[in-house]
Amino acid sequence: MSRRFLSLAIGIWFFGLPRTSFASEGLNQGDIAWLLTSSAFVMIMTLPGLALFYGGLSKRKDVLNTMGMSLIAYALASILWVIYGYGMAFGEDIYGVIGNPGKFILSKLPKDLPATSASSITENLFIVFQLTFAAITVALISGAYIERMKFSAWFVFSILWFTFVYAPVAHWVWGGGFLAKLSALDFAGGTVVHINAGIAALVGVLVMGKRRMPFLMPHNLTMVILGTGLLWFGWFGFNAGSALSASGLAAQAFLNTNTAAALGAVSWLLFEWLVQGKPTLLGFASGAVAGLVAITPAAGFVNTIGAIVIGVLSGIIPYLAVTYLKPQFGYDDSLDVFGIHGVAGILGCLLTGIFADPSINNAAGLLYGNPSQLWVQLLSVVVVGAYCAIVSLIILLIIKSTLGLRVRPEDELVGLDESLHGEKGYNLHI
Amino acid sequence: MSRRFLSLAIGIWFFGLPRTSFASEGLNQGDIAWLLTSSAFVMIMTLPGLALFYGGLSKRKDVLNTMGMSLIAYALASILWVIYGYGMAFGEDIYGVIGNPGKFILSKLPKDLPATSASSITENLFIVFQLTFAAITVALISGAYIERMKFSAWFVFSILWFTFVYAPVAHWVWGGGFLAKLSALDFAGGTVVHINAGIAALVGVLVMGKRRMPFLMPHNLTMVILGTGLLWFGWFGFNAGSALSASGLAAQAFLNTNTAAALGAVSWLLFEWLVQGKPTLLGFASGAVAGLVAITPAAGFVNTIGAIVIGVLSGIIPYLAVTYLKPQFGYDDSLDVFGIHGVAGILGCLLTGIFADPSINNAAGLLYGNPSQLWVQLLSVVVVGAYCAIVSLIILLIIKSTLGLRVRPEDELVGLDESLHGEKGYNLHI
Amino acid sequence: MSRRFLSLAIGIWFFGLPRTSFASEGLNQGDIAWLLTSSAFVMIMTLPGLALFYGGLSKRKDVLNTMGMSLIAYALASILWVIYGYGMAFGEDIYGVIGNPGKFILSKLPKDLPATSASSITENLFIVFQLTFAAITVALISGAYIERMKFSAWFVFSILWFTFVYAPVAHWVWGGGFLAKLSALDFAGGTVVHINAGIAALVGVLVMGKRRMPFLMPHNLTMVILGTGLLWFGWFGFNAGSALSASGLAAQAFLNTNTAAALGAVSWLLFEWLVQGKPTLLGFASGAVAGLVAITPAAGFVNTIGAIVIGVLSGIIPYLAVTYLKPQFGYDDSLDVFGIHGVAGILGCLLTGIFADPSINNAAGLLYGNPSQLWVQLLSVVVVGAYCAIVSLIILLIIKSTLGLRVRPEDELVGLDESLHGEKGYNLHI
Amino acid sequence: MKKIEAIIRPFMLEEVSKALTNFGIHGMTITEVKGFGKQGGYLEVYRGEKREVRFLPKIKIEIIITEDLVDKVIEIIQKTASTGNVGDGKIFVLPVENAVRIRTGEQGLEAL
Amino acid sequence: MKKIEAIIRPFMLEEVSKALTNFGIHGMTITEVKGFGKQGGYLEVYRGEKREVRFLPKIKIEIIITEDLVDKVIEIIQKTASTGNVGDGKIFVLPVENAVRIRTGEQGLEAL
Amino acid sequence: MKKIEAIIRPFMLEEVSKALTNFGIHGMTITEVKGFGKQGGYLEVYRGEKREVRFLPKIKIEIIITEDLVDKVIEIIQKTASTGNVGDGKIFVLPVENAVRIRTGEQGLEAL
Numbered sequence A, B, C: 001m002s003r004r005f006l007s008l009a010i011g012i013w014f015f016g017l018p019r020t021s022f023a024s025e026g027l028n029q030g031d032i033a034w035l036l037t038s039s040a041f042v043m044i045m046t047l048p049g050l051a052l053f054y055g056g057l058s059k060r061k062d063v064l065n066t067m068g069m070s071l072i073a074y075a076l077a078s079i080l081w082v083i084y085g086y087g088m089a090f091g092e093d094i095y096g097v098i099g100n101p102g103k104f105i106l107s108k109l110p111k112d113l114p115a116t117s118a119s120s121i122t123e124n125l126f127i128v129f130q131l132t133f134a135a136i137t138v139a140l141i142s143g144a145y146i147e148r149m150k151f152s153a154w155f156v157f158s159i160l161w162f163t164f165v166y167a168p169v170a171h172w173v174w175g176g177g178f179l180a181k182l183s184a185l186d187f188a189g190g191t192v193v194h195i196n197a198g199i200a201a202l203v204g205v206l207v208m209g210k211r212r213m214p215f216l217m218p219h220n221l222t223m224v225i226l227g228t229g230l231l232w233f234g235w236f237g238f239n240a241g242s243a244l245s246a247s248g249l250a251a252q253a254f255l256n257t258n259t260a261a262a263l264g265a266v267s268w269l270l271f272e273w274l275v276q277g278k279p280t281l282l283g284f285a286s287g288a289v290a291g292l293v294a295i296t297p298a299a300g301f302v303n304t305i306g307a308i309v310i311g312v313l314s315g316i317i318p319y320l321a322v323t324y325l326k327p328q329f330g331y332d333d334s335l336d337v338f339g340i341h342g343v344a345g346i347l348g349c350l351l352t353g354i355f356a357d358p359s360i361n362n363a364a365g366l367l368y369g370n371p372s373q374l375w376v377q378l379l380s381v382v383v384v385g386a387y388c389a390i391v392s393l394i395i396l397l398i399i400k401s402t403l404g405l406r407v408r409p410e411d412e413l414v415g416l417d418e419s420l421h422g423e424k425g426y427n428l429h430i
Numbered sequence D, E, F: 001m002k003k004i005e006a007i008i009r010p011f012m013l014e015e016v017s018k019a020l021t022n023f024g025i026h027g028m029t030i031t032e033v034k035g036f037g038k039q040g041g042y043l044e045v046y047r048g049e050k051r052e053v054r055f056l057p058k059i060k061i062e063i064i065i066t067e068d069l070v071d072k073v074i075e076i077i078q079k080t081a082s083t084g085n086v087g088d089g090k091i092f093v094l095p096v097e098n099a100v101r102i103r104t105g106e107q108g109l110e111a112l
């Protein structure tokens, strides 16, 4: 039922081999300890990690609103996940499309029940861990929408998108849905989290149109660096926690994550240095995040060489997307959610289909004699991308024609902190 | 002797049932791993978590002093705890009132000794974990006193309050004292930490009188959000670590913690939106902290529905306390330590007596047929509140008549950073 | 092969006793969980911990460059470690001088292979954990060089110093090299990390000469406090993780770490209060870091009394070094890397030779009847110091005569953020 | 010589300074200030405590120019900085008696 | 028209601006400045390095008003901003030749 | 009475103020401003988006003094603040009609 274990079942059916060398016979406190820790790590990615990363990149007059979008997304997803989200994503599979939301967490769930019969962690722990993924995915989208959107519209959008996009897609890929059955590889959320968020971001900015001041003016880059650090740190829980065990696989995912992030950061910085004459810290931060995104689907499938290649490419391809694609097409993706999360997510998803090394996790990519995996990966990109685009569009149009999506132009100029929240980020005069 | 194990003993005596499904036969590395992690998590709540939360809410000219109060409280408690604090709180019980401080940590303590014979973690680990609770409790109080108090007075207050209030109360509730014997429920510190700090806060501001500039002027709300994030993160160690094991109980406490925090945040924000017309980020942060406080005593006793109710109420009752009670009575609780920690602490303590679900942790509240628990909870609020109020008052009056409590009025106007520390928070001109 | 296990082997040969009570028979998930966690903790020390600590201490116009030096050091070390660094440090010993770099991580490494036959954690996990130590060591040096150095020069310096200083020294002390064979005690990196970085710092500032504005003007002390908090937090992974197990030894190291940090902070603050009339927050932070540095080599060898003495001294000796030694000799160590890391590192290394208590970890110091240990400690200080000084000097002179080390004077005045990176830390006007 | 002091909305600076540069002004100094005027303030509420914020962020532009340019410069600023809403700001003209270029020591009109 | 420039202590702003508003002044601009005067500075010590801080935070209030109000406005500021201690600040009066309201283009007295 | 307004480079403040104090000036006010002049700006690039930054950080020093000191003060500032490079800044002299010391209410020259 649960994500890794399900793909384990499929793995066995596919390859006739057990997936990890740690047989889980009953609960294991070591695995539980690591998953408790990982859940907290993923939580810190959104609150305050992402909030700081995005907040530092926003204009000073919009910093609280920008941070608030991440915060409220985290809180709403937290609440909805325990009420029906987990059921929709990981409940009993209905035709490969959705989980049975009847499995309400509100109904009695014994606290020591294993997540599955083969599982070494408890189901309530699996709920917590998965919750943090749902929350960050919604929050990620906000980076594209900032400096123009009504807070009420974002509030409603978060709820609807969580329900009608995140939960089903999580079910398809991790909860036993049709993509899981096709054996699409997504170790920690390249498709479910990053492509999903990136596409929703793109659709949203097309629907909303440009900001009045459509340029990047990071009001506090030290805050961006702090946010990057917390994201990087938390990502170890995101990726190594997705092994669902304290194991050599988790360690490999950890090492791959760090390697790809470091290479993404350095290659973006060097590429920019070459092209534009100066190495920037924002470039370092952007490359690190791109590297982290790209390694996400691959972390528990590739070896170190795979991680190195993924890292290098993720410092270059998203750079090109952000620097050339965006101006070319003229969409106003405020903080490059599509350019970084969407593009690096797709990159990572496809490269997983190339570099997956069966000695790591019993899944082989193109380079290990399994070219069909690449097609499956491509299919999952297309299917998730298309579904997300369509449903996001519908949600946005409904909100646009009821609440309205955008604030008044004068509120945009004055800044959303003052106009929507009646607060100021900084009061430095007394 | 140690806190959870003691209540376990009582639990067995009461219900005739083992408390967790993980029998601890000897040390367990998984449990140790989680408690090492949890100790670090609770540490980060104070330093820098609380320091940032309080520092961001202070005026710019007082930011370092405000942060410094938390820092020095953490450091002093760290030192005193290993010298005599642990002994007073968890040493051999003397008439239910205090532990035998003869159990000095300085005396030889074998590094692999289990905390109790039934315990799966070592005693030195239990000491570390408990240390972080003592430290944050003292630090919490400072939020009420800021922008007026002498640093020397705070230094001495920290030492005395730690010794004469924290250590005894911790003994009563967790160390085998009389409240433990009455089976008062306090999973992670609603009474010992939050009510205790809240009452000391209230008494202190009444003794010291109003500031010269008695209003809230948060100089950096992004810092407050960062602080909130670190508190939320660390609270997972606080509450889920209090299971003293990597177990389903820990996971349940984790889930309850996140649920209540999210609901506290959202309900405060929505309530404020309704009443005052705008949703504020400070409201979100305040509600999150109130939710975390209120779930603290309950985290390992209630089920998810209990956590939801506690979360919703903690976004509303403390809001009313802060917005109506404080102006009504006119006390100058600078950062609402009483209004948030005191009020939400009492709320959570009582609700634990209502919602405690025996299927979680063998303790039943009113709703599960045990109305007497509510009385025990009320009793523990009253006893701890009264004791804390009286002893805090004595300590404050002694300091007032010797060192003096308040800085000179002109120092207050100029700001405590310059006048007491000769430093400035920010030097942004070069 | 791996560091602790090697010293275990020596320990047994020396004392004829097993080192820990947890015999590692096969992998243990609890130990793995704690080491995964510890690796993330040490990572956060550099990125963003150290970057914030140093960044807050720098002038506003240099903040990004200062942070960037730590960031790029972390990323470069991450990359080089998996390519050849680990092999050089922990590969098969060649004449006690260096490891065999043939053990490329790029070659196939089974993900579940134990680090050594006796080890309870996997080798890929050991690689990750050790990686974070290499990274922070390089980053530490940068604090001495800021506000004057070319970014390109730092980039190249990081690579060369990592290769020719860090990797060999790590091999000598931890990887089975000649100092390990002499049984020099360095639990978590007093010699390898702090003395090493401190000496390189001193040599570098002598080669580069004074800054145009050679004074300390911390542009954001709240950032320094945040950085201090993250360092303190991460240091639990640094020191308690170095037990390489979730055990009573880890807990003892944790407790010692916190105790020494708290005492370092309080004694620096009190000493300054006494001498200069005001207690400063920067003093608290500096003392905390000095205490953490000094306890690093000792954390898993001394008992609590040892930790207390080390803590008190580390708040005073480095204070004197920074306040009197530096002005006396007139070198411009921007952020006192030598004065704090170097001096406290030497202090801790020697005190380990005095206070090592055999009941903690089977190693005895002077006070426990083994005076020769102090000589071994002194020897390791001298050898590492001399080697580091000479090789660092050669590296710096090579860079000086090719790329050049320093920026142009006008770039130094305008600030390195603008001149080298074309970015500003803060854009607070819109 | 005169000094033009214009108080404008912060986000109008870009356009105003572009217009002035195009006209040929190649020296000015700006300051972040806060203004209070007919434009209503707004309410900040921190934990239920209401504070009226009457001082709103503005930018002050200072330009020292020769007398003959004053009218033209005023016109340019007035046109580009105006949104038609209360709070657009004000322009003031003050007499200046001398100017010195620090780099060279030149005085008077040559220093501008 | 005259310009009143008053340098006051930061935490006096609230009272001064209230008094001025009550009197009927409905336009002013403030700037965060740093002042150096008879008031002694204080010592900052960073890791034993002493630095005398001579420039202390002040607020500059600028008000452009008609000539007849000058004396009254000075009196109000002087009274409300005074604490009797060194460092209370100064008030200066400068001539102003013209004023323009950006929103409407009105000139002279009407622009105030 | 005259007002000297000098725009200088930020890191020249220390020296200038020291020189002025030595000369006997014991009152001045400084403001962080941004200046635009002959000095070229520089390019900031955020994720490939280029922005020319034309306004560079400067410090404005304001000193109100009696007429007889003006030339000497200008000379001191000009000398100590000059690096010889474009961007060193400017000094302006404006007329001042009155001064009041807030603490005492003294007016005119005595207030300085």
Ligand SMILES: Nc1ncnc2c1ncn2[C@@H]1O[C@H](COP(=O)(O)OP(=O)(O)O)[C@@H](O)[C@H]1O
Residues within 6 Å of the ligand: D007, D034, D035, D036, D037, D038, D039, D056, D058, D085, D086, D087, D088, D089, D090, E026, E027, E028, E029, E030, E062, E063, E064, E065, E101, E102, E103, E112
């Ligand atoms: N008398 C004045 N003296 C100084 N500054 C003024 C004066 N009147 C207005 N200002 C400045 O001009 C700004 C705009 O003025 P306001 O009255 O709000 O709008 P408008 O100029 O459109 O009528 C104010 O915020 C203030 O900074």
Ligand SMILES: Nc1ncnc2c1ncn2[C@@H]1O[C@H](COP(=O)(O)OP(=O)(O)O)[C@@H](O)[C@H]1O
Residues within 6 Å of the ligand: E007, E034, E035, E036, E037, E038, E039, E056, E058, E085, E086, E087, E088, E089, E090, F026, F027, F028, F029, F030, F062, F063, F064, F065, F101, F102, F103, F112
């Ligand atoms: N001659 C001056 N020119 C400009 N500003 C001045 C002058 N004298 C004083 N000030 C400003 O007034 C403030 C208060 O002056 P100070 O001499 O400290 O106290 P007081 O005015 O009470 O004698 C100074 O900090 C400075 O900002």
Ligand SMILES: Nc1ncnc2c1ncn2[C@@H]1O[C@H](COP(=O)(O)OP(=O)(O)O)[C@@H](O)[C@H]1O
Residues within 6 Å of the ligand: D026, D027, D028, D029, D030, D062, D063, D064, D065, D101, D102, D103, D112, F007, F034, F035, F036, F037, F038, F039, F056, F058, F085, F086, F087, F088, F089, F090
């Ligand atoms: N006409 C002017 N009005 C107001 N400020 C000016 C004027 N010209 C120059 N400045 C200020 O003086 C600074 C230096 O001027 P700039 O032309 O760059 O160099 P320089 O004075 O050496 O020729 C500018 O940044 C600006 O702040």
